[in-house]
Amino acid sequence: MIKKNFEQIIKEAKSVGLSKADKAELKRGLVNFIKTHPVRAEVVVRQQVLDGEKESILRIPWLLNRLKPMPIVLVIVLLLSGGTAMAAGGSLPGDALYPVKVEVNERVQGWLTFDTAAKADLNVRLAERRLEEAEKLAARGRLDAETQAEIEVRLNERAERARVLASRFADAGNLEISLNISSGLEAMFRAHELVLRGLLIVKPEAETSINAMLQGVKANTASSMEARSETEANLAANANADFEAAARGKMTAAENKIEEVEAFFDKKKESTDAELVAEAEVRLRAAETAFAEGKEKLAAEGYAEAFILFNQALWLAEEAQLTLAAEGNLGIKLDLPRAELRIGGQGSVNSDADEDKEENQNETEMDSEGSLEINLGY
Amino acid sequence: MGKEGEREKFLEAYDAWADAIFRHCYFRVSDKELAKDLVQETYSRAWAYLADGGVVENFRAFLYRIANNLIIDNSRKKKALSLDALMDEGFAPAANPTNSEAAIMGHDALRLVRSLDEKYREVIIMRYIDDLTPKEIAAVLEEKENVISVRLHRGLKKVKVLLEAEAQKSEKRK
Numbered sequence: 001m002i003k004k005n006f007e008q009i010i011k012e013a014k015s016v017g018l019s020k021a022d023k024a025e026l027k028r029g030l031v032n033f034i035k036t037h038p039v040r041a042e043v044v045v046r047q048q049v050l051d052g053e054k055e056s057i058l059r060i061p062w063l064l065n066r067l068k069p070m071p072i073v074l075v076i077v078l079l080l081s082g083g084t085a086m087a088a089g090g091s092l093p094g095d096a097l098y099p100v101k102v103e104v105n106e107r108v109q110g111w112l113t114f115d116t117a118a119k120a121d122l123n124v125r126l127a128e129r130r131l132e133e134a135e136k137l138a139a140r141g142r143l144d145a146e147t148q149a150e151i152e153v154r155l156n157e158r159a160e161r162a163r164v165l166a167s168r169f170a171d172a173g174n175l176e177i178s179l180n181i182s183s184g185l186e187a188m189f190r191a192h193e194l195v196l197r198g199l200l201i202v203k204p205e206a207e208t209s210i211n212a213m214l215q216g217v218k219a220n221t222a223s224s225m226e227a228r229s230e231t232e233a234n235l236a237a238n239a240n241a242d243f244e245a246a247a248r249g250k251m252t253a254a255e256n257k258i259e260e261v262e263a264f265f266d267k268k269k270e271s272t273d274a275e276l277v278a279e280a281e282v283r284l285r286a287a288e289t290a291f292a293e294g295k296e297k298l299a300a301e302g303y304a305e306a307f308i309l310f311n312q313a314l315w316l317a318e319e320a321q322l323t324l325a326a327e328g329n330l331g332i333k334l335d336l337p338r339a340e341l342r343i344g345g346q347g348s349v350n351s352d353a354d355e356d357k358e359e360n361q362n363e364t365e366m367d368s369e370g371s372l373e374i375n376l377g378y
Numbered sequence: 379m380g381k382e383g384e385r386e387k388f389l390e391a392y393d394a395w396a397d398a399i400f401r402h403c404y405f406r407v408s409d410k411e412l413a414k415d416l417v418q419e420t421y422s423r424a425w426a427y428l429a430d431g432g433v434v435e436n437f438r439a440f441l442y443r444i445a446n447n448l449i450i451d452n453s454r455k456k457k458a459l460s461l462d463a464l465m466d467e468g469f470a471p472a473a474n475p476t477n478s479e480a481a482i483m484g485h486d487a488l489r490l491v492r493s494l495d496e497k498y499r500e501v502i503i504m505r506y507i508d509d510l511t512p513k514e515i516a517a518v519l520e521e522k523e524n525v526i527s528v529r530l531h532r533g534l535k536k537v538k539v540l541l542e543a544e545a546q547k548s549e550k551r552k
Contacts (some may be wrong), residue, residue: 004540013487013507016404017397018414026418027392033422037430039384116520 036074038266083353093147094134102154120165120181124188126157132329133193134213137197138206139332152216157186163227175235176246176307181227183315191322194279198334203314227263232308239304247303250310251294253318258287261317261324268324275336276327280320390420391437399445403538405484405503406449414453420445427480442510442518446500453496476506493540505530531533 122323125134134151137143194213200207240281261284269277274329294309327334383482396417403413403420423444429432434440482488487507491499500519504510512530 005545008487009490010506013405013484014401014402016419016484016487022414023396026396026414026421027389029418030392030421030425031389034385034388034425037426037429039431041460181507189507 017146023373043204050253078114092137092142093151094137094142116165117169117177117181120162120169120244121184122179123162123165124181124184125157126191127162127185128188130158131213131217135195135326135330136190137201137331138203138210138213140195141203141206143206143213145209146176148212152213155216156220159189160225161230163223166227166231170231170234175231175238176250179228179231179235179308182224182231184187184318185314186221186224186228187319188322189217189224191319193217193221193327194276194323195326195334198273198276198336199330201336202332202334207249211253232311235308236304241288243307244301246299247294250314251291251305253289254294254314256285257314257317258291259285260319264321264324272324272327272332273336276323276334280323281323283306283320283323287313287320290316323334387480388421388428390427391424391441395441396421396466399441401504402442403449405488405507407522408488408492411451416445416448423448425517429459436514436517439510439514439517442504442508442514445463446518461504480530490540492536494533494536497529498536501526501529502533502537 018226071289091101130151134143134148134155137147153274162181162185166178166185169175169181170178196210200210200214203210265277265280265284271278290309290313294313297303297309299305397418398454400413400417403416404410407416408419420441424434424437424441491503494502501515504518505512510518512526513523515530516526519526
């Protein structure tokens, strides 16, 4: 009796549909949309979507509701100008267009990313963007406690999303992609830890907020490192002969990246703060060493270890690149006193004794011929 | 495929599935006009993706996924604007069906799914009204297939409980 009722209810439900008139009306709207969005070969996804936003904003009232906090003048500007959503790209928390950037542009970017690995990379990139926003605000003296807390929430959401996807890949047996995501997170957080510690020194008036951000970043770095190490261990344990191709592929990727970053290094070293250059160089050399070790393992048919080493090389180079690019992104010069930054150290200035000790240690390690044991957590 | 071919194929997909997408949205958001908007938005975004060179294997699942994302997003915004949400949810099913309520499309099904948690509503609608397989539902919601199966099983049990309660109520009235 009850089952029959359910069936009847479902049958009735299935008869619900669009009226002929409605269906035709929507189709006309769609045809117009298609006319204004022709098939293009190589257009940035964003451009397409932004054009789409202009049309759909008019059709969907609830999208306008999102923009409620904006003054009416800006809403009209948004409706009339196709470029507004693009302009939102550089906005920061507190700017009028920031909600558009985060709620519309980035959200839609996510929807249109159907490849899960790309989605994970997108989340890493968006986590980084939150950090860059915090850094820019701090550099301009606009990072208050409330804003910092908001940014941190968003940052953690993105980082967590990336971590979840990484573990899904691992569960599905795809350790290479999982490792790539964890490594990407780690490199990104480590590079920004450096930048934040630099900002702490040059913007002491924002000490509280920057420190709060730094604590969050350190926690994220730690969990990313943990995930990465775990995946490396899994990979090593599950290696088989098929891994040769993967290892060679990673070698090529690492080689290209190192080459790219070396060129970038040469370009940037004169105009970048000496301390940042020094830190970048340390990582770049470590990348080269890891690469060389990887080649040795490859020759000895240790494909899993080779893969892991090439992966490390790649992400160390990436970290070096992020370090060099920091000042450009921030828009200010970080005039850092020598040897103030230590990747394993505290936020504030080290005591003289410690400073000398660590300085000597680093120099010794860089001079030695054997395998490099830099204290970078690898 | 040539430009014209893409367009034709896409419009065929509209003719084929617009009603189904509408139906899905309607039972999820309980609002005919909003459901219409969502259909147009779903197809527009799908086109934007294709026009940019995106490749889609299962177009039907692709449409459902876009629609689902739009619906989730909509409900998040509604939660944030509680006063507006109260006004949007003006449709409050009364205990005794009146003429005007019977005129609302799929009234019984609407009442039934509205009594379910979103988690179960999603999968019940997709399985029984949209006729998606558990595997397809898993692809749309980006969940594992056995998670979906469990959810369907539990959802169906809740449906049974609801229907039994209804039956008892109408018995009492007699």
